[in-house]
Amino acid sequence: MPLPAPASLRVLEGTGALLQPSDEPRELVTPTGAAILAAVAIFERPAMSLRRVGYGIGANQSPANSLAVWIGEEVASESGVTVVETNLDDMAPNLIAALCEDLMAAGALDVAVVPALMKKGRPGHVLSVMSPPELVGHLSEHLLRRSTTLGVRMTPVQRVIAARRVIQVETALGSARVKVKELGGQPIDVAPEYEDCRRISRESGRDLREVMRLVADAARRELGLE
Numbered sequence: 001m002p003l004p005a006p007a008s009l010r011v012l013e014g015t016g017a018l019l020q021p022s023d024e025p026r027e028l029v030t031p032t033g034a035a036i037l038a039a040v041a042i043f044e045r046p047a048m049s050l051r052r053v054g055y056g057i058g059a060n061q062s063p064a065n066s067l068a069v070w071i072g073e074e075v076a077s078e079s080g081v082t083v084v085e086t087n088l089d090d091m092a093p094n095l096i097a098a099l100c101e102d103l104m105a106a107g108a109l110d111v112a113v114v115p116a117l118m119k120k121g122r123p124g125h126v127l128s129v130m131s132p133p134e135l136v137g138h139l140s141e142h143l144l145r146r147s148t149t150l151g152v153r154m155t156p157v158q159r160v161i162a163a164r165r166v167i168q169v170e171t172a173l174g175s176a177r178v179k180v181k182e183l184g185g186q187p188i189d190v191a192p193e194y195e196d197c198r199r200i201s202r203e204s205g206r207d208l209r210e211v212m213r214l215v216a217d218a219a220r221r222e223l224g225l226e
Contacts, residue, residue, distance in 0.1 A: 007031040016043040048072035049184050073185025081109060082136045082156050086149040087116065089124030096125060099146055106142050107135045166193075169218040173211060174200045178219040190219040 004012075004019075005027065011034040012019070022028065029037075050072040058065030088096060100111045110130040118124040127147075131139045133156075140152050163182040168175055176196035181189040192215040200215075201208040220226050 003027055004029050004034075005031060008034040011035050011038050015041070017041070018043065079161065080133060080156060080158055082131045082133055082154055084129040084131050084136065084140055084143065085153045085155070086127050086143055086147065086151065087118060087124060088127055088147060088149060089118040089122045091125075091148045093125075096127065096147075099127070099143075102146060103129055103139060103142060106139060107132065108139055162188075167219065167222070169215060169222055171200075171214050171218045173204045173206060173214060176200060176215045178215060180219070180223065187223045187225060190216055190223070190225070192216050192219070 003025075008029050008031050011031060012029075015038045017037060048070070050070060052071040054069040054071075056067040056069075058067075091099075096113060100113065103111050108129045108131055112128045114126045114128070116124050116126045127143075129139055129143070136154060140154065143149060143152055163185075165180050165182065166177050167180055169178050177193040179191045179193065180187050181191070192212045194212075197208060197211045197215055200206070201211045204211070217226075
């Protein structure tokens with residue numbers, strides 16, 4: 001029987017787990033252990049502020065039988081993205097708006113459109129797409145197929161991002177989601193979800209700005225930011 005066992009390999013397939021060659025004749029990963037890893041493990045190490053470290057040592061002498069656990073708080077992390085840009089001077093604005101929606105649905109991290117003066121004094125737009133590295137080809141082809149452009153520019157860039165999470169808060173007018181910005185594991189700012197606040201505004205007849213203030217205040221109280 002080959003090692004790791006076929007069942008273990010099948011379970012770990014597609015999880016991102018790194019498999020290293022070994023001459024060890026014993027089974028190092030059982031199907032049950034592989035299933036636990038596949039269900040709960042993320043095979044990456046985030047940027048973090050380390051708070052505590054723990055070690056466990058097993059009875060086996062070979063291979064080294066030890067486990068290290070790091071406990072910390074995720075901090076702002078740096079990641080690589082690619083900016084895909086093109087100039088558009090012969091495409092209707094309503095079609096550009098639809099193109100931006102399609103690009104976001106296709107996996108773009110962000111899409112921006114900036115007015116610009118093109119050659120021969122024509123008014124136009126610069127369309128910028130922030131793409132994950134693995135989707136650059138897909139999004140570039142989407143731009144070429146769905147717009148009037150004849151070419152795109154691609155620029156690899158680095159970005160630093162803060163941790164974020166979404167919470168649900170209750171107000172006198174209804175429930176709404178709020179995006180929480182965090183640094184060093186601590187909340188530092190909140191941003192009410194526009195669509196939820198717009199829904200509450202329509203249902204209650206209250207001004208949208210007032211609704212957004214109420215939701216933001218409720219989130220700050222819940223997080224202890226006041």
